[in-house]
Structure formats: C-alpha cells, structure tokens
Amino acid sequence: MISQQLLALQKSREHDFEILSDSIWETPETRYKEFKSSSAQKVFLRKEGFRLVEPIGGIETAFMAEKGSGKPVIAICGEFDALPGLSQKADDTEKHPITENSPGHGCGHNLLGTASLEAAVLAADLASCGTIRYFGCPAEEGGAGKAFMVRSGCFEGCDIALSWHPNSLSCLFNNSLANARIIYEFFGISSHAAASPQLGRSALDAAELMNVGCNFLREHIISEARLHYAFLDAGGPENIVQPYCKLIYAIRAPLITQVGEIMDRVNDVARGAALMTSTKVKISIASAYANLMHNDTLDDLMLENAKQLFPLQYTDEETEYARGFAKPGTVEPIETGLITAKKIPPAASTDFGDVSWIVPSSCMAINCYAKGTAMHSWQATSQGKSSIAHKGMHSAAAIIAGTALDVMSKPEIVGKARKDLETVLAGEKYRSLIPADVKPGSF
Template sequence: MTNLSEEVSNLIDKKRTLFTQLSDQIWEFAETRFEEFRSADLLCEALEEEGFTVNRGVAGLETAFIASYGSGHPIIAILGEYDALAGLSQQAHSNKFEPIVKNGNGHGCGHNLLGVGSLAAAVAVKEYIMEHKLAGTVQFFGCPAEESGYGKAFMARDGYFKDVDAAFSWHPSTMNAVMHSTANAVIHAHFKFKGRSAHAAAAPHLGRSALDAVELMNVGVNYMREHIVDEARVHYAVTNTGGMAPNVVQADAEVTYLIRAPKPDQVRDLYDRVADCARGAALMTQTKLDFEIQGSCHNLIPNLTLEKVMHEHMQQLDFPTVSENDIKFTQAIYETLTEEEKHTAALQSGKKMAVQLAERPIADFVVPFSEKETFMGGSTDVADVSWNVPTAQCVTSTWAFGTPFHTWQAVAQGKTEYAHDAMLLAGKAIACTAITAIKKPELLENAKKELAERLDGETYTALIPKELTPVQYKQKEYQTI
C-alpha cells in the first residue's frame, strides 16, 4: 500500500495549484442551495479538461452532474458538494468577525474544499486507471444543496446510485479521522396558514389570525417534545409573520420545520404528529392550512469494511508540515471561541489531546480508528447514498481545533494553506481507497455483504415524495441578485 500512497500523492500534488485555485474560486462564489451555477460550471469544465464525460442537470437538478471516466464495473462514486450558507459572509484570513457583504453568503461548512478535494480524488483515480490500464469506472457526483436542499436524496430517489459498487466522501473538520458513525434521518416541511385580515381594534371579531395559528402549532410541538425518543430533534423557524402592523389581524403566516429521528419510520411518525399539531392549530383559529415536505434524507449507514481500508491509507499519507504563520493564525482563531466552545471541543477530543491542541490548534496526526459506532444528532444526505451502496467517509483538519461548523471562523479559514493541505489529504485518502476497491473485488463483495447485514431486510424508499421537485432557479436571475 505504501507504493500506492506515494503514487497517488504524486498524482495529486503535481496538480496542487489547479485544485487550490478551484477551491478558492468556489469560496468566492459562495452560492447557496440549487443556485450553485458558477461553482457547478467551474467543476464541470475542470473535469472535462481532465478527460471526464460530464452529464449535467441530473435528477432534474440544474446544478447537479455526474462526470465519468473508464468503462464497466466496478463503478466507484466520489461525492462532491459546493453549496454555501446564507448570512456567513466573512473576510478570509481574519481572526475577527468581518463580513464582506452584510448578510451575504459564506462557506461556513467548507464545501468549497469538500467538492474540490473529492474532485482531486476522482482525477487521481482516473490517472491511475489510465496508467495501469485497469477495468472500471470512476464517477464524480456533483451534489448540490447539501445544507438544506438534499440534492443526493433527489439523485438517490431517481436511481442514480443503483449501478454503483462503492461510494466515498469526506468533510472538513478539526481532526483527521475516518468516520464510523450514524446520523439522524430528517424531514424538512413547510406549513402555510391562511386567515382573514381585519382591523385589530375596531373589528377583531371579523379577523382570523394566521399568526395565531403558527404560534399555537409551535406551542403544540413544544409540548410534544417530552414524548419523543431521546435522539430526536425538532426545530422550526417562522418565515412569514404576516406583516409589521400590529393593528392588522395577520391573514398569512408560515413556519418551516426540520424533524429528525434515528430511523426513517420514526421520522415519518414524528412528521405526522407535527402535521397534526398544525391541523389542530388551524381548527382552533378557523384558518386554512397548506403544508408539504420540501426535502428529506435517511439515517447514515456506516461500513466498517471500507472504513478500515481508508484509515490504513490515511495513516500512510504524510500530513504536510504546518507553517509557523499558520500556527499563529489557528491560535488567534482558537482565542475567538467562547469557554463553552473550548470545553465542548475538549470533551469531544479527550483531555490529553485537548491540552496539546489548545497550545498548537491544528491536528497534524490521524486519530486512531474505533469500531465503536458514534451518533451525530445532525443529518446528511450522504445517508441516502449509504442505503443504496457501501459508503465510507473521512474528515480532515481544515480548521483550527474547536472551530464550530457554520460559523464565521470556519469561513475565515477556507482559503488557508493548512485548509488546502487537509483538502488534498482527504483527496489522497479517498483515491487510495477507491483504487484498492477497484483492484480487490473481494473488498467490494465484503462491503456489500456488510451493508445487507446492517439493513437487515430493509430497502431504500425515499422520504421525498415522488411528485416533489426542488425550487428551480435561473442563472440569469441569480446574477442580478
């Protein structure tokens, strides 16, 4: 495996400038869900330059694509994301909150790194297949809207992973490790109430308040929280309060919900109960109710068979030396964290490691692999892939120790040298594992057997309704914003 690690490292390192420039450009674009037109175009053009055949607009998603190289089986999927988050605009290389554009977008989850790190892996696998004349296909899946649109779930629903033999991905983080974890399934639903406006003082009896309905629904759901499984999570945001005038009975109001639970059947049940709270609120206020699922994803299915191989490769890859300037910057970022954030990071890493990283807050080592399954309260649409095909993921230290996800601190570090290093480390780990899977059919067979055992007779049925299509944006509309 040492020779493979060296060869893959050389393949990726010789194109380092290309990959870092792509990542930095996507950081600049900072496009949110289903609006990633420039980011998707940039990645597609880069893949075409590298000899991939690109199929754009898959699953009815304008910013989704599949780039392929090779022929026949095994077919290896490498997953890439490139969507940003709203409200997280931030200057790069700054250790203070410093938005570029007030309320603008920013890559607070590092997907500018994620997509390009995966692209680097795909290019390396392509080069290896070509050089060694191997049978098999590598596919880069351009997956939009992970943050709130569930692009992979739409792709899985429409059968785009049915012929794939294994899938690999990664995520920016504060550690270098191979993930062995599950995550909550989620349903994202939107509720609209329609009432009747009236003068709130002169004729309140003529009005029917949609805002009252939203508030009553939320109260009902909050009382429900005591009677759901411990791992479940229910969050909401009022997206339309019906206006700014208190002397008008609000005729329209809307609320959006994320409903999470460890299993698909549990999240379906919770969704039905939340919907009943909405129906009850509509009855109490004599308003009309309209609601729909806007997206969803399953719980994540880990795969020890592939994860162990990925960890072995990760151990053999050298983590680049971090410069003193970068160490100073990570220290400055670490000092922006609250004591509670530092304490939470220490609990997650362990006391001994936390002491070490508090002084030098960049992880340049690989965390030992554990077969003990962990649980993430959040959700990821990688899960829908993992129900269809054996899937493995790693994380790398693109951020200073303790950096919370979805924060300005994560955005500020998105163009640093150590973030680029960690991005390419992930690409190398994925490429090595993918090549090993291509060369060893028995590895794939064992991974598929493990997936079947974990599913234990369950089959994948998308939580997204068949008739649902995501919001469609036009590129010309985006460019005028």
C-alpha cells in the same frame, strides 16, 4: 493504500486544485443555484479527459463525470453549495462580511467538492482497470440534492461510493441523523387589529401555538431527536390580524422511520393549532435526508488509508493562524490526530445518507479548521482558503483516491462491502420521505 506515486502526482497538481477550491469559495452560491461552481468543476474535469453527463436527476447544476471503463465502478461524491448569510472576509478573525446578508462557504463545500474531484482525477490517472464516476451534487444544504439524484437512479451501476466532509477534527463520518424539512403555512382572515379583532383569524397565533405545542412534544419524543424551526413569513404588521404565516421545521432523528413517526405527530400539533384558531394549515414536505448506513469493510479501508497520513503536520505560521480562531487559552489550536473509533455518535445530517442506503458507502470528516470551529459559522467561511483548509482538502483527496485504488486493485472488496450493507439494512428498503410529486428546489 496511499502510494508514493499517488502522493507525487498529487504534489505536482496541488496548486490547480487549490485555485479551483478558492474560486468556488469566491463565488458562493446557495442550493440549486450553483451555476458558476458547477461550471468551474465541469470545465476542470473536461480538460482532464472525463466524459460528462449533464444535467442529471432533473437538477440543472447536477452532473456526472466519468473516466475509465468496466468494473468496479467507484462513485465519488462532491458538493459545492454555500449557506445564506455567511459571507465573510477570508482569514479575518473578526466578523466582517464581504457583502452583508450574502452567502458564504460556512460549511466548507468548496473544499468538499474540490477534494472529491481531486480524488477522482488522481485515482482515474493511476487506475489500471475500472471506472471512476465523480458526481457533482448540488443543494446538500436544505435541498437534499442527492435524495432527488437517488430517486432518479443517478447512482445505478455504482459498486461503492465515497465522500468526506470538512470539520475541525478527523474521524469516520459514518453516522448521521435522518432529517425532514416541512413547510407549515397557516391561512387566517385579516382585520383591523384594534377596531375589529373579533373579525380576524390570526395565522400568526396558529404558528405560535404550533411552536408551543412542539415545545411540549419535545418531552415525549426520543432524546436523540431534534426539532428546530424558523419563521419564513411572520404575516406582516402588528396593526393587522395576520392572515398568513409560514414556518419551516427540521425534524431529525437517528433513523428515517423515527423521523416519519415524529413528523406525523408534529403535523397533528399543526392541525390542532389551526383548529384552535379557526385557521387552515397546509403541510408540505420540502426535503428529507436518510441516515447514513455505515459499512465496516469500506470504513476499515478508509481508516487504513487515513492512518498513513496522520498525524497531520502544521507549520508554526499555521499554528499561529489557528490560534486566532481557537478559544483563548487553547494550548494546541489545531487537532493533528485521527480518531480511529468505528462508532461515532450521530450529529448533523447529510444527503450522502440516501446514497449509502443503495450503494455501499464510506465517508470521513477531515480537519480543515482551527480547533473548535463550528460548522455553519462565519469563522468556518473565514478559514476556507487557508493553508490549513487546503491541507485538509488534499488529505481527504489522498485518502479517497487511495481507497478507490484499493477497491480497483482488489475488486473482491465490492462483494464484501455489498454484504455489509445488506447486513446493516436487515431487510429494510430505502424509502425517501419526499413525496413523488415534489421536484428538486420547489421550496
């Protein structure tokens, strides 16, 4: 429950959290290099009397900050990594990067990390028993930081885990696509592309044939799956038969087992492309995310807490601000309501999925942007310091803190949530697709 005491405490501190979020927005750092962002959070938490354990999971920018003692142990996960190429001036409705080709917070992780930290601070201040553990989780974008943290046992001893993600609407975020990122490197033989092409073996041809093969494969995999790719190295100039080519594929599907099956077939396509071109291929799994496991008990609790705050109220200035980013002609440029459906379709992927397989978990999406704002866009970066974004951040913090305090005052909820997880797992065990010898950030 979001008590008046919680709201009053939050109100008295909200400016501190806004400064922290804005400072992380201003120093955007990409996966595994979030030194300033992680440090800003650690400084804040130390001042709040949290005990820090760092680094954790073999990741320099990962940490755990703990306050309180005994059971239950509530994990609250925060992120702070930015995305490459999404630098953008704040509040600008036209695309104007601060620095060309530089990172920006186009997924709102400055808000994500700060609201989770805010929830941890507020809940720890008001709890009469139990432990709050805030996890500073790096490299959600493409790096699967939490999957490595799970592998290292960082979440052992946690009874439940909570998190959230900024969005342009508000609902449970309890369904996500499992995902694997695989690097394909083709090795050929260089030669003069005009004088002696017969002596060359083109790695670029192999990569192109792989992509053609995957385009045909798409028809014969489940329709919910996604295959998308990018060239990381196209092999060099046009007058040389390219001896090297590097691609990354993201393979997504509702279940991690489905991702594993599709990955085996994509790997066969890559091997076939190498065979056709007399080149060689090296296949390396860079990262993988498990699908989110929903938890009825915790999802109900998060929704109950969220209902106390919704509909969110916006000022006329905020509505006008949002109009600048919404599609022209949009009557209501901000989503004020809460979608209360328990079952939502899977869309993106999150490495919080990995946590949800081993600790009963719940996660929400909370509105921080104008209606229709796409995540991973310069428009999202642009709005990341606005009062709408701050409002979403504080709302998420209050919902998570309220839920954490509910569990701390009624520890029997932990048993129910654990039972829910066992039901959803139906005997399946957590298994990451990341091979044991792959270290965090090695790709």
